[in-house]
Amino acid sequence: MIIIKIGGGNSLNIPGIIAGLAELKEQAIIVHGANAIRDKLLADLGIEKKVITSVSGYSSVYTDQQALDVLIMAYAGLRNKRIVELCQQHGINAIGLSGLDGKVIQGRRNAGIKTYEGGKLKIIRDFSGKPQVINKSLLQLLLDNGYTPVLSVPLIDENNFAINSENDDIVNLLQETFQAEKIIQFIEAPGFLDNEQDPASLIKSISPAELKKREEQVSGRMKRKMLALTKLFESGAHQVIISDGRRERPLQDALNGEGTVIQ
Amino acid sequence: MIIIKIGGGNSLNIPGIIAGLAELKEQAIIVHGANAIRDKLLADLGIEKKVITSVSGYSSVYTDQQALDVLIMAYAGLRNKRIVELCQQHGINAIGLSGLDGKVIQGRRNAGIKTYEGGKLKIIRDFSGKPQVINKSLLQLLLDNGYTPVLSVPLIDENNFAINSENDDIVNLLQETFQAEKIIQFIEAPGFLDNEQDPASLIKSISPAELKKREEQVSGRMKRKMLALTKLFESGAHQVIISDGRRERPLQDALNGEGTVIQ
Numbered sequence: 326m327i328i329i330k331i332g333g334g335n336s337l338n339i340p341g342i343i344a345g346l347a348e349l350k351e352q353a354i355i356v357h358g359a360n361a362i363r364d365k366l367l368a369d370l371g372i373e374k375k376v377i378t379s380v381s382g383y384s385s386v387y388t389d390q391q392a393l394d395v396l397i398m399a400y401a402g403l404r405n406k407r408i409v410e411l412c413q414q415h416g417i418n419a420i421g422l423s424g425l426d427g428k429v430i431q432g433r434r435n436a437g438i439k440t441y442e443g444g445k446l447k448i449i450r451d452f453s454g455k456p457q458v459i460n461k462s463l464l465q466l467l468l469d470n471g472y473t474p475v476l477s478v479p480l481i482d483e484n485n486f487a488i489n490s491e492n493d494d495i496v497n498l499l500q501e502t503f504q505a506e507k508i509i510q511f512i513e514a515p516g517f518l519d520n521e522q523d524p525a526s527l528i529k530s531i532s533p534a535e536l537k538k539r540e541e542q543v544s545g546r547m548k549r550k551m552l553a554l555t556k557l558f559e560s561g562a563h564q565v566i567i568s569d570g571r572r573e574r575p576l577q578d579a580l581n582g583e584g585t586v587i588q
Numbered sequence: 589m590i591i592i593k594i595g596g597g598n599s600l601n602i603p604g605i606i607a608g609l610a611e612l613k614e615q616a617i618i619v620h621g622a623n624a625i626r627d628k629l630l631a632d633l634g635i636e637k638k639v640i641t642s643v644s645g646y647s648s649v650y651t652d653q654q655a656l657d658v659l660i661m662a663y664a665g666l667r668n669k670r671i672v673e674l675c676q677q678h679g680i681n682a683i684g685l686s687g688l689d690g691k692v693i694q695g696r697r698n699a700g701i702k703t704y705e706g707g708k709l710k711i712i713r714d715f716s717g718k719p720q721v722i723n724k725s726l727l728q729l730l731l732d733n734g735y736t737p738v739l740s741v742p743l744i745d746e747n748n749f750a751i752n753s754e755n756d757d758i759v760n761l762l763q764e765t766f767q768a769e770k771i772i773q774f775i776e777a778p779g780f781l782d783n784e785q786d787p788a789s790l791i792k793s794i795s796p797a798e799l800k801k802r803e804e805q806v807s808g809r810m811k812r813k814m815l816a817l818t819k820l821f822e823s824g825a826h827q828v829i830i831s832d833g834r835r836e837r838p839l840q841d842a843l844n845g846e847g848t849v850i851q
Contacts, residue, residue: 366661369633394666398629402665403657406742406750409688413748420689425672427683427735466733470726472690479669485676487669 326352326468326505329576330496331408333358334513337570340411342511345576347415352468354503355419355475356495359404366399367392377449380439388451388489393479396489397423400477408475419473424456424480425487427463430495432456432480434488453489454482459502493553501560508562509579511570516584521547530586533558554587564588589615589731589768592839593759594671596621597776600833603674605774608839610678615731617766618682618738619758622667629662630655640712643702651714651752656742659752660686663740671738682736687719687743688750690726693758695719695743697751716752717745722765756816764823771825772842774833779847784810793849796821817850827851 327349331342346353367374372395375387388396401423412419424430432455437448464474476495479487500508519526531539533555540551557565568575568584578584592609594600609616630637635658638650651659664686675682687693695718700711727737739758742750763771782789794802796818803814820828831838831847841847 397669398661398665401669402661406660406664406686406688409686410744410748410750413688413691413744418690420685422683422689423669423672425669425676425684427681427730428676463733463735466729467690470729472726481673481676485673487673 326354326503328496328499328503328505328508329353329355330492330508330510331355331357332510332512332570333360333363333404334570335361336513337511338572338575339408339570341573342570342575343408343411343415343417345574346412346473347417349576349580353473354464354468354499354505355408355473356492356499357400357404357408357475357477358492359400359477362404363396363399366395370395377438377440377451380441380446385438385453386489387449388453390452393452393487393489397479397487401425401479405475405477412473412475417473418471419475420467421475421477423477423487424490424495427460428481429460429463429474430456430476430480430490430498431458431460432482432488432490434482434484434486451489452479452482452487454480456480456490456495456498459498461502464503491553493550493556497553497556497560500557500562504561506563507580508557508565509576510565510567511575511579512567513569513571515569516567517587528585529582530588533587536587558587589617589766591759591762591766591768591771592616592618593755593771593773594618594620595773595775595833596623596626596667597833598624599776600774601835601838602671602833604836605833605838606671606674606678606680608837609675609736610680612839612843616736617727617731617762617768618671618736619755619762620663620667620671620738620740621755622663622740625667626659626662629658633658640701640703640714643704643709648701648716649752650712651716653715656715656750656752660742660750664688664742668738668740675736675738680736681734682738683730684738684740686740686750687753687758690723691744692723692726692737693719693739693743693753693761694721694723695745695751695753697745697747697749714752715742715745715750717743719743719753719758719761722761724765727766754816756813756819760816760819760823763820763825767824769826770843771820771828772839773828773830774838774842775830776832776834778832779830780850791848792845793851796850799850821850 405421437450568579831842
C-alpha cells in the first residue's frame with residue numbers, strides 16, 4: 326500500500342497525480358488538503374480567518390462553527406468531490422470520506438489554548454483536535470472491494486462533533502494503522518529545502534536519524550514539519566518521499582526519487 | 589427498509605428527523621436536498637443563479653462548472669456532513685456519499701435544452717442529467733456492515749463527470765433497486781395540499797390511481813410532483829408518506845400517518 330498526501334495549494338497538478346496513480350495500480354489511500362480553496366472561500370464570503378496565538382507563541386487557526394462550515398465546504402465538499410471525480414475519470418473507483426463518515430477518523434478535541442485576552446490569561450476552546458483511531462475495518466472493507474479512499478477533515482471527536490485537525494497527524498495515524506510501504510507527500514516546492522528561500526538547496530536524501538538531529542536545530546513551521554516526519558518513522562514508515570506536486574508527472578517522478586527521499 | 593427524503597428547506601427539523609430514525613432502529617437510506625444553503629451561498633458569493641427556459645416553457649436551473657462547485661459545497665459538503673454528524677450524535681453510523689463516490693449513483697447527462705436566444709433556436713447543454721443505475725452492491729455492503737448511507741447530488745455521468753439531478757428521480761431509482769417498504773418525504777408543509785395556498789386543504793390519504801387522475805388536471809410544479817409520486821408506485825412503492833419536516837417529532841408523526849399517506 327501507498328499513502329498519498331496531497332497539499333492544499335492551488336498550483337498542484339492533481340490531474341497529473343491521479344493519472345499517475347491510475348498507471349500504478351497499487352492500493353492507495355489519499356489524504357488531501359484544501360487550504361487555498363478554504364482561504365479563497367473565506368475571503369469571498371467576507372469572513373475573517375481567525376488565528377489564535379498561545380502564551381507559548383504558537384499560532385493556529387481558530388475553528389468556530391462558522392469556520393467549520395467553510396472548512397467542510399472546501400475540504401469535504403469541493404476539493405474532495407473534485408478529486409473523486411478525477412479518480413473516476415482515470416478508472417480509479419474512489420470514495421471520498423471525511424472523518425465523520427463511518428467515524429473513519431476519530432479524534433480527541435483539544436482541551437483549549439492558553440492565551441492572553443486584554444491582559445488576562447484565558448483558555449479558549451475551538452473545534453480542533455488530534456486524530457486517535459482509524460476505523461480500519463471500514464477502510465479495509467472498501468479497499469478489499471476495490472475502492473480507493475480519499476480522506477479529508479473534519480474528524481469526529483469523542484462527543485461526535487466535527488473537529489478540524491492537521492493532515493500530518495492523520496497521515497501518521499494511517500501509517501500506524503496500515504504500515505504502508507511508501508508515503509508520498511506532494512507539496513509546492515522541489516522537496517525538502519535546506520534553505521526555504523532557495524529551491525537549489527534541495528536535500529535529495531536524508532535518514533530519519535539525521536532528520537531528528539536537524540529538528541533540534543530549527544524552529545517554527547519547519548520544526549513542526551520535521552517533527553511530523555520523525556513521528557512517521559516512529560510509526561513504522563520505511564520510506565517517505567516529499568516531492569513537487571506541480572510537475573507534469575508528479576507521482577512517477579516521486580517514485581523515481583525526484584524530491585527528498587527519507588529512509 | 590425505509591427511504592427518507594429530506595427537502596432542502598431551511599425550516600426542516602433535521603435533528604428531530606435523525607433522533608426519530610435512531611429510535612426506529614430500521615435500515616434506512618437518506619437522500620437530502622440543500623436548496624436553501626445553495627441559494628444563500630450563491631447570494632453570499634454574488635453569483636447569479638442561472639435559470640433556463642426551454643421552448644416548451646419548462647424552467648430549470650442551469651448548471652455550469654461554477655454552479656456545480658457551489659452545489660458540491662452546499663449539498664455534498666455542508667448539508668451532507670452536518671447530517672452525518674447529527675446521525676453520529678444519535679448513534680447512527682452514517683456515511684455520506686455523493687453519486688460520484690464509488691459511482692454510487694450513475695446517471696446520463698441531458699442532451700441539451702432547446703431554448704431561444706436572441707430570437708434564434710439554440711441547444712444549450714449544462715451539467716445536469718438523470719440517474720440510471722444505483723451501485724447496489726456498494727450500498728448493500730455498507731448496510732450489511734451497519735452503516736447508514738446519506739446520499740446527495742452530484743451524480744456521475746456516462747463520461748465520469750459530475751452532474752446535477754432531481755432528488756425525486758434518485759428516490760425513484762432507489763425504490764426500484766431496493767423495494768423499500770416505506771418512503772417518507774419531509775417537506776415544509778403539512779403534506780400534500782389540495783390548494784397550495786391553504787394548509788387546511790391537506791389530503792390525508794390518496795390512492796396511486798387517484799393521484800394519476802389528479803396529475804392530468806394540474807400543471808407546473810404540482811404536475812411534476814405528482815408525476816414523480818406516480819412513478820414511485822410504478823417502481824413498486826407500497827406506501828409513500830409526505831409529511832411536515834418542521835414538527836417536533838417529524839419521523840414518528842409521519843409513521844403515525846400525519847401528513848399525506850399514499851397507498
